[in-house]
Amino acid sequence: MLLQEERNTAFKWMPEMVSFLETASLLDLERGESRRLADLFRKFGQPALTIGKELGGAGASALDMAQLHTWVGAHCPSLAIMMTMHHHTVAGMMAARHFFPDIQGLLAMIARDNLLVASGFAEGRTNTPILASTMAVQKTLGGYLVNGSKKPCTMTHHFDLITFGVNYMAPQGQPQIGIGVGFAADPSIERKEFWSVPHLQAADSHEVIFNNLMVPEAMMCFSAAVDDQLDEAQQGTGNHLFAIWFQLLASASYLGMASALASRALTGKKGSQEDRALLLIDLQGATMALRGLAASIDDNRFLRSDLARAQATRFAIQDAVNRISTRAFEILGGMAFMSSEEVAYLLVATRLLAFHPTSRLASTAFLCEQLS
Incomplete structure (x- = not known):
């Protein structure tokens, strides 16, 4: 049977989600409120799937994630896109712990509280490294002041956390790349309607704007290794x-x-x-x-x-x-x-x-x- 292996994997990790999607109407989900999909993801979709067990996650393999996403894509495309943006961000952070050692606390928090993470990285800009950023970052006594925007940004109105790349010049004159985090309830985060076509509309992909977002030191993780410290094969x-x-x-x-x-x-x-x-x-x-x-x-x-x-x-x-x-x-x-x-x-x-x-x-x- 087509997608049987993928279904078995999806059922292994999120049985309630599988049971729901198998009885739901694809078009009803795609044309319905995006909040419904976000709530389903948070409740039944295991947001900590790609986080290691040592940090409270499930430690799912990349193979399992590929099969799970294929099955979800067949039953609810917009949910699959939501999950793609969340999981690629969280899995990337998990894999990047060597470069961003301070990020482990954030991953543990995501796993503990089943938080949904929006990707504010540069994947929306052509020919741009994913951590490269147009965000303006200024160091202050309270942390880092961030200004800029990301569009489209999936789960615009429903994320718990939003991550974004920053380029920062350290006081010693050394360029650094970093990963910053903003919280959904922060009044400095503005949402603006952007997606106007009917397809994948339930993925809630609009514009997120940072207006003097204050990011505390604990929520800004800088790389422990920059490219000039790596050999040619490792760079980037x-x-x-x-x-x-x-x-x-x-x-x-x-x-x-x-x-x-x-x-x-x-x-x-x-x-x-x-x-x-x-x-x-x-x-x-x-x-x-x-x-x-x-x-x-x-x-x-x-x-x-x-x-x-x-x-x-x-x-x-x-x-x-x-x-x-x-x-x-x-x-x-x-x-x-x-x-x-x-x-x-x-x-x-x-x-x-x-x-x-x-x-x-x-x-x-x-x-x-x-x-x-």
Whole structure:
């Protein structure tokens, strides 16, 4: 059965969520209040899945996370996007403890209180390292004063914490990268409507603005190692941790959306046997590529060459997702399009993976350098 392994993994980690999504209407969830999805995530979605057991989390593997995200993507695309932004941020912080040793207390707090974390990193800007920042940061007696904005920012109105990258010049003249944290209730954080299209609207992706946000010393974690202290292969590793996790979970989520369309075509035995075989070939190939990337993460491979392989895997899956969704759409036929809004919704939703960073064009030189 299609996605059976993915379902088993999802049920292992969040059985109540699986039971709910299997009986809910996809379109009702996608067109409903975003708060409903955020509350489901907080209550049943195990926000501490990627946090180590020693810090109070579940210690789930990258492979488990890839399978879980694929299954959720097939049943509620907007929830899968919410989970992608939260989990890639938290997993990145977990993996980056070597570079940001002060971050462990924050991870323990997220695990203890089941907090939802929004990603205010630079993944919305083209050809930009994920920890690079446009935030203005000023050191004060009370901590750090932060100004700037992030759009789109998923879970704009429903996060408990928002993380963001900062570039800071230390008093000794040494440039530092850091991870800052803001709390949802802080009056210095403003929300502004941004997302106006109906697809993935329930993911609540709008603009978050920091107006003189005061970040205490304890909530600003600076890297213990800057690039000039690392060898060539290691340079940028702090960025790569987040970026590689993002490519895995985003690819998995959109593969799930495409799988939902394929499942409808295969279940109805539409099209020729050859058509169905081509669907299955692309599904299997994309699934195995995703598992290979997850295995690399579980082996703690986060160097420049690993980032290139992660990006190449994402683009291969993106192309497969496009082929799967287009072929399934054609196999299902015009009557399915006219009688089921889910079919058209899923077709468009699968295309949005192309808008997540990094773009293929921005990655071209890097991929040629690392993989050729």
